[in-house]
Amino acid sequence: MVNLLEYQGKALFTKYGISVPKSYVAKTPAGLKRAHRGVVFIKAQVPTGGRGKSGGVVKAKTYNEAKKVLKKMASEEFNGFKPEAFLVEDRVEHEAEVYMSVALDRTQRLPVFIVSKKGGVDIEQVPREELNIVKINPMVGLREYQKRSMFDYLDIHESLRKKIYALLDAMWAIYTEKDAELVEINPVGITDDGPVALDAKVVIDDDALFRHKEFQKELPADKIERTAKEHDISFVRLGGDIGLIANGAGLTMATIDRISDVGGSAGDFLDLGGTDDPDRVAEAIRIVSEAKPKALVINIFGGVTKADTVANGIINAVKKYKPRFGIFVRLSGFNKDEGKLLLKQNGIMAFDTSDDAINAAVSATRGQVA
Numbered sequence: 001m002v003n004l005l006e007y008q009g010k011a012l013f014t015k016y017g018i019s020v021p022k023s024y025v026a027k028t029p030a031g032l033k034r035a036h037r038g039v040v041f042i043k044a045q046v047p048t049g050g051r052g053k054s055g056g057v058v059k060a061k062t063y064n065e066a067k068k069v070l071k072k073m074a075s076e077e078f079n080g081f082k083p084e085a086f087l088v089e090d091r092v093e094h095e096a097e098v099y100m101s102v103a104l105d106r107t108q109r110l111p112v113f114i115v116s117k118k119g120g121v122d123i124e125q126v127p128r129e130e131l132n133i134v135k136i137n138p139m140v141g142l143r144e145y146q147k148r149s150m151f152d153y154l155d156i157h158e159s160l161r162k163k164i165y166a167l168l169d170a171m172w173a174i175y176t177e178k179d180a181e182l183v184e185i186n187p188v189g190i191t192d193d194g195p196v197a198l199d200a201k202v203v204i205d206d207d208a209l210f211r212h213k214e215f216q217k218e219l220p221a222d223k224i225e226r227t228a229k230e231h232d233i234s235f236v237r238l239g240g241d242i243g244l245i246a247n248g249a250g251l252t253m254a255t256i257d258r259i260s261d262v263g264g265s266a267g268d269f270l271d272l273g274g275t276d277d278p279d280r281v282a283e284a285i286r287i288v289s290e291a292k293p294k295a296l297v298i299n300i301f302g303g304v305t306k307a308d309t310v311a312n313g314i315i316n317a318v319k320k321y322k323p324r325f326g327i328f329v330r331l332s333g334f335n336k337d338e339g340k341l342l343l344k345q346n347g348i349m350a351f352d353t354s355d356d357a358i359n360a361a362v363s364a365t366r367g368q369v370a
Helices: 006-015 063-074 144-154 158-177 206-211 223-230 249-261 278-290 307-321 336-345 354-365
Strands: 023-026 040-044 057-060 086-090 096-105 110-116 131-135 180-191 194-197 201-204 234-237 242-246 268-271 295-301 326-332 349-351
Touching (some): 006 023, 057 063, 063 086, 223 278, 234 278, 242 278, 242 354, 249 268, 326 336, 326 354, 336 349
Parallel strands (some): 242 268, 242 295
Antiparallel strands (some): 040 057, 040 086, 096 110, 180 201
């Protein structure tokens, strides 16, 4: 899973005929242009959402104000990401904002379009009854009646029907032709001339990158993900405050769900695989540490994996990198008793069940006694 930065997503939108605001990319504060026509928005380019809430999208009225904003952004991090570029974008006058996306629904095993009259807000906070969700059969594609259903639901002026249809067609084309997992515009600005993509979020299936050479040199945008890829470690940053290392994709996903069930938020997906190489275990801890979690859950279910060897890797990492967060380990399987004893002798918390480890980690991040 690789996230295009906003400016990359909008460049892709333009190729498919989707209207976007006038803008340019400044790699550094020195790249800011002096000629400004009225209000601009300075947008930190980071592969995460919620920038507006954390000061990553700021309005500026003059060149000097924009320069000051950009310098401040360049020195900050947003949800753990330091911006590598800044989008300087003209303001677009619009009368309404709506939400549109097409994504893979893994429970339905189908792509779905989602539209809402509420744009510019976290879509997860919008009640389901206020969403129009349209399942798409990938064998037949987006149909006319489905576009009509979405347009009628949004209650947009009839004069814009053809342009909204064209936007939906373009989003579907990007989704299918670029092997995307998500194409999201939040918000879509509704103007007299038609819809304008005021934001862009495009997620590409990294297993399909061999078909898309235009993205290969850019992705992944996250430096930590790039480092993990260089070490052949499967790592995806998720944005929560509890780091996670597990062995096996299924166990990793189940642990993420369980962290959420008890009120926590996983900061990453890191699948250690079937290895018990202590150096690889230590490298995984170093990678997760760079995301600055408040706690780390290590969930190891050993088959051929030796629990005591994993424990030695954890101990080596703690001695070498001296993490400033608690580590909560569940070891199960071959040599688990030896592994747990090694951890406890080195002051690292070891638990019999994953629930115990997860509950302790969530309590620690909430300032409670585990």
